Amino acid sequence: MLNSRNSIRNPLLYFDGKRNKALRYAKNQASPFQDEQDGFAIVEPIIFEDGMLYVPETNPVLQEFLEYHPGKNKIYVEVDNEKDATVDVENLDYELEAQIVARELDFDILETIAKVVLSMNVDKMTSAEIKRDVRVFARNKPKDFLDAINDPLLVIQNKCSKFFNEGIIQMRNKGKDVYYNLPTNKKKILTVPYGENKLHALSVYMQTNEGMEVMEVLEKHME
Numbered sequence: 001m002l003n004s005r006n007s008i009r010n011p012l013l014y015f016d017g018k019r020n021k022a023l024r025y026a027k028n029q030a031s032p033f034q035d036e037q038d039g040f041a042i043v044e045p046i047i048f049e050d051g052m053l054y055v056p057e058t059n060p061v062l063q064e065f066l067e068y069h070p071g072k073n074k075i076y077v078e079v080d081n082e083k084d085a086t087v088d089v090e091n092l093d094y095e096l097e098a099q100i101v102a103r104e105l106d107f108d109i110l111e112t113i114a115k116v117v118l119s120m121n122v123d124k125m126t127s128a129e130i131k132r133d134v135r136v137f138a139r140n141k142p143k144d145f146l147d148a149i150n151d152p153l154l155v156i157q158n159k160c161s162k163f164f165n166e167g168i169i170q171m172r173n174k175g176k177d178v179y180y181n182l183p184t185n186k187k188k189i190l191t192v193p194y195g196e197n198k199l200h201a202l203s204v205y206m207q208t209n210e211g212m213e214v215m216e217v218l219e220k221h222m223e
Contacts, residue, residue: 001045001046001047001048002046002047002048002053002069002071002076003007003071004024004043004044004045004046005023005024005025005034005043006022006023006024006026006034006067012024012069012070014033014068014069014070015162021033021034021035022035023068023069024037024041024043025043025044025046025062025065026041026042026043026044026061027042027044027059027061027062028040028042029041029061030043030061031061031064032061032062032064032065032068046062048076053066053076054183068077070113075113082223083105089114090112091142094143094146095142097142097146097211098138098142098143098145098146099138099139099142101138101145101146102134102135102137102138102145103135105134105149107127107130108158108161108162108165109149109154109158110130110131111130111161112154112161112199113134113137113141113145113148113149113154114130114133114160115161116133116154116157116197116199116200117137117144117148117154118133118134118137120133127147132168152206153203153204153207154207155201156203156207156215157199157200157202159206159214159215159218159219160199160202160203160206161199162222163218163222165166166221166222167181168180168218168221168222169181169189169218170184171198172188175192175198176191176192177189177190177192178190178191178192178198178202180217182217182221185217189202189205189214190202190205217221
């Protein structure tokens with residue numbers, strides 16, 4: 001049942017831009033506002049059966065009452081098949097796009113998503129497992145997946161992962177520090193904050209002016 005009248009215990013008010021107006025549903029009245037009704041209002045209960053309420057066009061006062069009721073879009077929503085279908089099509093488009101993108105991604109990016117976004121221990125996973133889990137993620141949460149691959153930080157994280165894989169940078173001091181590992185440069189790049197993922201820390205650093213210079217040096221050694 002839906003609250004159908006204003007009371008001290010259960011206020012039912014609509015703000016019209018100037019003041020709060022008390023609502024009351026009475027089928028024999030022309031307005032849902034109590035101050036616009038006469039003294040013969042017959043208040044009726046509003047009952048949803050099996051979660052649905054059908055309002056015929058011959059009951060415009062109930063339609064108007066439900067439009068102004070503060071529970072709209074909170075306690076109940078108006079059925080809109082066209083809107084629902086549009087949302088479904090949009091979600092299907094996201095799902096299809098995410099699946100196609102996931103299939104075409106380079107394995108390095110798939111691995112980065114598994115490692116960074118899904119927090120998986122990719123060192124103990126086969127390439128098939130990584131591909132499967134990322135594609136399942138893309139299917140189940142297509143918007144999150146597409147947001148992730150379009151995140152500039154993830155792109156940088158993927159580059160940093162390649163730098164480590166190519167051996168041109170390396171971790172030292174029990175995994176605390178990142179160092180160059182170039183023939184003529186073995187200098188320290190940065191210290192990874194305690195408890196932080198090395199790829200995330202390095203990627204954030206790479207977005208600074210100093211880090212961009214480091215990135216440029218490393219990219220030249222990848223060519």
